[in-house]
Amino acid sequence: MSDRMRVLVVDDDENILLVFRGICKRKGLEIADFTSPIDAYEYLKSNEVDLCIFDINMPEMNGIELLKKSKAIKGDTEFLIMSGVATVENAVSAIKEGAYDLIQKPFASLEFVISVMDRALEKRRLIREISVLRSQVSQESGFCGIIGRSPRITRIFDIIETVASSGSSVLIAGESGTGKEMVARAIHQRGNRREKPFVAINCSAITETLFESELFGHIRGSFTNAFDNKEGLLEYADGGTVFLDEVGDIPLSIQVKLLRAIQEKEIRRIGSTENIKIDVRFVSATNRDLKALISEGRFREDLFYRLNVIEIDMPPLRERDGDILILAHYFLSKYSRVMNREIKGFSPDAIVALENYRWPGNIRELENAVERAVVMCRSEEIQVSDLPQNITEGIVAEEGPLFDEGDSFLAAKKKVIESFERNYFLRLLERCNGNYSKAAEIAKMDRSNLRKLVKKYPDVYNRFK
Template identity: 40%
Template sequence: MANLLIVDDEKSICEMLDIAFRKAGHRAETVTSVAGALQKLQGQIYDIVIADIKMPQSSGLELLRHIRDTQPDSQVILITAFGTTGTAHQAGQLGAFAYLEKSHELVDDLKFTVERALETSRIKAENLSLKRELKKQQGLESIVGQSPSIKALFELILSVAPTNSTVLILGESGTGKELVAHAIHANSRRDDGMFVSINCSAFQETLLESELFGYVKGAFTGAAANKKGLFEYASGGTLFLDEIGETSLPMQVKLLRALQERKIRPVGGNEEMDVDVRLIAASNRDLQQMVREKQFREDLYYRISVIPLEIPPLRKRASDIPLLAFHFLEKFNRQMGKTIHGISNEAVQMLENYAWPGNVRELENAMERAVALEKGDEIAAESLPKRVAGGVEVLQVQNLASDFPKEGIDLEKHIQEIERQMLETALARANGVRTRAADLLHMSYRSFRHYAKKYGL
């Protein structure tokens, strides 16, 4: 049922439409002048206003202007017995939903148009609700925690978000650097623009350059058409460069120039183009140490670290672990259609005592597994991963002969558990810095990434 206002200087038209729309289940009020309509609009919001264009003293177009200024969510349908192309064009420019000529089919035409207008309003309202929900999910509400360090992080986000300054987010892998970047964007003046993110470590140098700056047709084999880069896509919004510490020195030169000049040149192109982006960078590496070791350009470091922001590892905000665990419980309950009501005290204690080298991401993975496996009303300790619930007994190689079980062992699972524990230990020893952990394990960073992904670290 919709709330309608019908405005026409012909009383017979008002009465006919009033009867028709009331029979259709709508609420309808009628007035015979623009002045009467303005009076009604002062105390009432209408879903749809149906107004004649030609009326004494003032026209339906003037009424349309007023409604657009005062009740922008109301749909306006204009009707007339003297339609012209010019008037129809003017009505469209002013924001009328429809422009109908009076005919013997006017009632049917209006009923159909009113239903279309109501459907359009419903879709707009749903889209607005979805946008608000998305903004809520990507804003501060997406960062769970009440510890002093997280509260301080919230305050810093709200302070830096309204500025256009470049932000450098530092923290171990899995701490939620992209969530913080999203929150900065959602609370900025650029929140209507795009948030574009890229993980710099996922691309080789040449591919990264093409992704960031785009390319022109014929720039290289396979470049069959021009392609926009992420700088261009993010213009007017925010560009998030994750793992910026993994970029090569030549790539850093190109990034520095783009940030300084606010201009980019596509690969293979001759012309530069202006870009208007707010840059947020992130790294789990010690960029200052990399600068000292000549692995990261000092000038780029100072350019991206105008406002440095550090996310504490989960082990340093243990009071947030139960909050996060219950947050993930609700999330995976919804996703899996389950109704698990809580987490046992024993399980909570185990979650709090574990070091979480993979930080929030590892906790999320652990809770997803627990929700999937749990058959009771609350998460029991047995549903948690073994490493969280106290770890499994891993046979020491030197004692293998004496400790080898009579029933034998699952060699593949045993080796996987050793690998996982070694990765976790190396991460903890390296304070979450993955490149250091890779060095401790005498493996390449690429291999380390593969194993970390395999075990959800």
């Protein structure tokens, strides 16, 4: 099978088949079309198809019956049903048997048919991608436990490999939750100090009065309650790596002593006159602007340059194209095992919500959201309703109900689709800064078709002219 997606169309009206041939040619899709549902079913048994479109009223076999038979042998394929009478009964029957949607004939417009096909094919693409991601997650744990394939994160992998075997100090900068400690551990694991200790010190969690004792140790009787000699963390880490997390929170009184330890490669326990040689590599991390702290007199400039020999800038999750879904499936697999749940993946709507959210808490927030979703899930897939409200509240506008109680099925459906499309295009173009080529690539749509669809929503279109 080629890389192009394949559509199977079955209708006893040759003119309808001509319409779909034109659509598929325009969209770059392969097409197989039949007037006989029996011939179509035989074709389906031996060929891979991404989307099947069946007319509901055909002489040899009706579309619902063909849908049932086809669904049994092609469970992952998407199906659309066409009907000259778009009744609620037809719609319910089609959806119940597994159809993605119902298309009324005669067609309101070709653009409408294309938009329905696009959404069905997008769901099929997502399911195929999920299958690949699930396979990758089960086969590998990433680079030293760091999961991702985006250019931004693979660049970090390259830097880690380059600097791991040197003894130079490394400063890892980035927002909270981006995985700075995992990068520090990867540097340690890939370097020649891997057999020695990796000591992580949370600088924001140690009070100023205890900081010196924790880092440098003390001797018996050096202060109240110093009943025994104590080895400091820098001494304990000899030969290995010390990770100073939230290094910007180190008190000024300790910064000068830390600077001396780095420069002289020796420390002195509190109360002692003896210097102790240490061989330690320093890796630090911060989510604060250390240069601003320097200008405010809260961080020593000389210490900054000692710690910042090599700087690594961790990208926020929202800038790691494609990694949100990879990480989401990794966490889904992790927590499904922990909780002994059998959850296959995320629904298409849940995927849209995950990809459109900004993730201010980065990977840590994503992991928390997926763990919650696994707990809340009551089906084979994570649904939008299983995700935290702050992630999903922007999907549907808060102006009130999407449709009126008195609306017909088709009128209500049209309003829901328009609401989804408007919100999807708005967030997509915001993410791409109005770049239609990049947006079309992400949406897996033709650029001109994307622009035409966006034009339906003047407020969105005019914003990104």
